[in-house]
Amino acid sequence: MAEAYRRTKGPVAFLDESYQTHNPDVNPAQTFYVFTAVVVRLPDMDELRDGLRQIAGSDYWHSTEALQDSDGPAAMQDMLEFLAEGSEPCVIAHRVPIDADDHDGEAARRACYRGVAIELAGGGDGRWDPVDLLVLEERNQDNFRNKDRRNHSELVAEQRIPRNTRLLPTSPKFEHLLWLPDLVSSAYRRSLTHRDKTSRLFSIIKSRVHFVDSME
Known part of the structure; x- marks a missing residue:
């Protein structure tokens, strides 16, 4: 990681996804794929890491798991407010619904990644400088990792x-x-799937989010 950061010339984009694919309990119209990037300047990385760990009170965090815990939503709110205080832009590509024949969501993932990567690399018209390093949460299986590299x-x-x-x-x-x-x-995701207090968490960061088109 350190060597990759030394070689980069601009900010770094950190990417993750959320999705709801076809299954017997989900209406096809409710399927979606979301790919999100948060763009961070190199000089701001340490402050962000320290702040996130302080709020989490741990070296481990996963939002889906945290939302199942009684204290998780409050911690998530604090983290989003901490992010909103800074200057980091967020970029989201959102595909809805997922095509009926895209059972595992891989075609939607590819389209969303393409949309986000093109926007990041091209620069954001003053909102962010061109990004030449995209850090993506690694998937567990080799075939999925190979698909990401191929995309x-x-x-x-x-x-x-x-x-x-x-x-x-x-x-x-x-x-x-x-x-x-x-x-x-x-x-x-919670703004799409829920109608409780957690569905309003996205409003904390919404003004910093730029939506882009997914690309075939």
Whole structure:
């Protein structure tokens, strides 16, 4: 991680997702895929990590799990407010509904990743500088990791993003800044799926979010 940060010239984007795919308990119209990036300047990384760990009171955080705990929603609110106090832009690609034949959501994931990566690499018209390092939460299975690498390589081959734009999969246990897109993705998901207090968490960060089109 440290070597990757030394080689980057601009800010770093941290990416995570949330989704609801087809299953017997979900109406097809309620399916979705959300890919979120939070863009962080290198000089701000340590302060963000320290603040997140202080709020969590731990070196471990997962928003979905936290929301099942009585103290989790309050901690999540504090983290989102902490993020909202800074200058980090958030970028979301949202596909809804997922195509009926996309049973595992992989086609939606590809489209959302493409949309986010293209916007990040191109720069955000003054909102963020071009990003050449995308840090993605690594998936558990080799075939899924290979798909993520292939999705990125296709963008480079198509000249949709510069050749020097790198994708770095890793675990949140090694890079706690991956908590940030997990927080934003989970908050946005709750705004879609719930009608309780947690559905309002996204309003804390909404003004900092830029929505982009998913790309085929």
